[in-house]
Amino acid sequence: MAPTATAPDAHNSKTFDVILGKVPDDFKSLHEIPEEYAWTNLNEHPSLDSDSVPIIDLNDPNASQLISHACTTWGVFQLINHGVPNNVVEDMESVAQSLFSLPAEQKLKAARGPGGISGYGPQLISAFWDKKLWSECFTILGSPLEHYAKLWPQGYTKICSITEEYDKELGRLCSRLMWIMLASLGISKEDVKWSGPKGDNQEAHVLQLNSYPACPDPDRAMGLVAHTDSTLVTIVHQSKICGLQVFQEGTGWFTVPPVPGAMVVNVGDLMHILSNGSYVSVLHRVLVNQTQPRLSVVYTYGPPDNVPISPIPKLLSASHPALYPPVTNWSEYIDTKTKLKGKALASLRLYEPRTN
Numbered sequence: 001m002a003p004t005a006t007a008p009d010a011h012n013s014k015t016f017d018v019i020l021g022k023v024p025d026d027f028k029s030l031h032e033i034p035e036e037y038a039w040t041n042l043n044e045h046p047s048l049d050s051d052s053v054p055i056i057d058l059n060d061p062n063a064s065q066l067i068s069h070a071c072t073t074w075g076v077f078q079l080i081n082h083g084v085p086n087n088v089v090e091d092m093e094s095v096a097q098s099l100f101s102l103p104a105e106q107k108l109k110a111a112r113g114p115g116g117i118s119g120y121g122p123q124l125i126s127a128f129w130d131k132k133l134w135s136e137c138f139t140i141l142g143s144p145l146e147h148y149a150k151l152w153p154q155g156y157t158k159i160c161s162i163t164e165e166y167d168k169e170l171g172r173l174c175s176r177l178m179w180i181m182l183a184s185l186g187i188s189k190e191d192v193k194w195s196g197p198k199g200d201n202q203e204a205h206v207l208q209l210n211s212y213p214a215c216p217d218p219d220r221a222m223g224l225v226a227h228t229d230s231t232l233v234t235i236v237h238q239s240k241i242c243g244l245q246v247f248q249e250g251t252g253w254f255t256v257p258p259v260p261g262a263m264v265v266n267v268g269d270l271m272h273i274l275s276n277g278s279y280v281s282v283l284h285r286v287l288v289n290q291t292q293p294r295l296s297v298v299y300t301y302g303p304p305d306n307v308p309i310s311p312i313p314k315l316l317s318a319s320h321p322a323l324y325p326p327v328t329n330w331s332e333y334i335d336t337k338t339k340l341k342g343k344a345l346a347s348l349r350l351y352e353p354r355t356n
C-alpha cells in the first residue's frame with residue numbers, strides 16, 4: 001500500500017492500550033451469548049424501518065446542494081454514482097470476507113501488537129465500554145503487508161494491491177466530498193490552511209474491515225455501540241445485510257438499508273467542528289441478526305495528524321461565534337473522546353447552539 005500521511009498516532013496515544021491483549025471470541029463456538037455481551041439499553045429508543053436517509057446521485061446537477069442539505073439535517077447520506085468502480089468494491093468485500101473466514105488461530109497471527117492499532121482485534125471503540133461487542137475487526141493504518149503476509153503466506157501480494165486500489169479510490173472520493181461539503185458553506189481551499197496551497201496536502205486515513213457474525217440473541221447483543229466518528233468524513237461500504245442505524249433526535253433509530261452500488265457517507269466530529277456546527281456529526285450504531293453475518297469496509301478520513309482543527313474563521317461572526325475551541329490535532333481529539341466515553345463534542349462545546 002502507498003505510504004500514507006501519519007494517521008492518528010497510536011504510538012503516542014494511550015487510547016488503544018486499553019484493549020491490547022484482548023482478542024475477539026471465536027463467535028462460531030458461542031451458542032448463547034455470555035453475560036458480558038448482554039446490553040440492556042438496546043431498545044431505549046424506537047427503531048424505524050424507513051427509507052428516509054437521503055440517497056444522492058453524485059452525477060445529479062444539484063448534488064452539492066443535496067449533499068449540503070443532508071449534512072445539515074441528517075449528517076449522513078447514501079451516495080450512488082460515486083465513481084468507485086464496482087469491481088474495486090466487490091474485490092475489497094471479498095478480501096474482508098476471506099479474512100474473517102480464516103480460522104481463529106490464523107487471524108490471531110495478525111493480532112494488533114503493543115502500541116499499535118493496525119491488525120486484527122475487537123472494535124477499537126470497545127475500549128470505552130464494559131460490555132463486549134458482537135463483532136471483530138481488522139484495522140489498516142499504513143501498509144497492511146506485514147499482517148497480510150501472516151494471514152495469507154501465499155497470495156498476499158494480490159490482496160495488498162486490491163486494498164491499495166480501494167484505498168486510493170476512497171481517498172479521492174473523500175477529498176472530493178469534503179470540498180463539496182465545504183464549498184456549499186462558501187469555503188474554498190484557500191480558507192483551510194492545513195490543506196496546503198491547492199488543497200493537496202495528504203490527509204490521514206485509516207481503513208477498517210468489520211465483521212458482525214450471526215448472533216444467537218440479537219435482541220441483547222450489540223455489533224457496534226452508538227457513536228459518532230472522530231473523522232472529517234467516513235465512507236462505509238456495507239454488505240447486503242441490514243444492521244447500520246442512524247439516530248434522529250426526537251424520532252429514534254433509522255435503518256440505513258443496503259442499496260446496491262451505494263456507499264454510506266457520515267459526517268464526522270471534525271467536520272462538525274470545522275463547519276462550526278452547521279453539519280451534524282451523525283450518531284450511529286450496528287445491530288446484529290440471528291442468521292446472516294454482515295461485513296462492512298470503512299474508510300475514515302481526517303486531517304493530517306499534526307494540524308489543529310477549529311471552526312473555519314470565515315464562518316464566524318459576532319452573531320455566530322465559534323462553537324468550539326481549537327482541537328490540538330486528530331490524535332488528541334481521539335484521546336479526549338476516549339477519556340470522556342465518546343462525549344467529547346458536548347464537553348468541548350462553548351455554548352448551546354440556537355435551534356432556530
Ligand SMILES: O=C(O)CCC(=O)C(=O)O
Binds near residue numbers: 210229284
Ligand atoms: O459497520 C457499519 O456499517 C458501520 C461501522 C462504523 O460505524 C465504524 O466502523 O465506525
Ligand SMILES: [Fe+2]
Binds near residue numbers: 227
Ligand atoms: Fe462509525
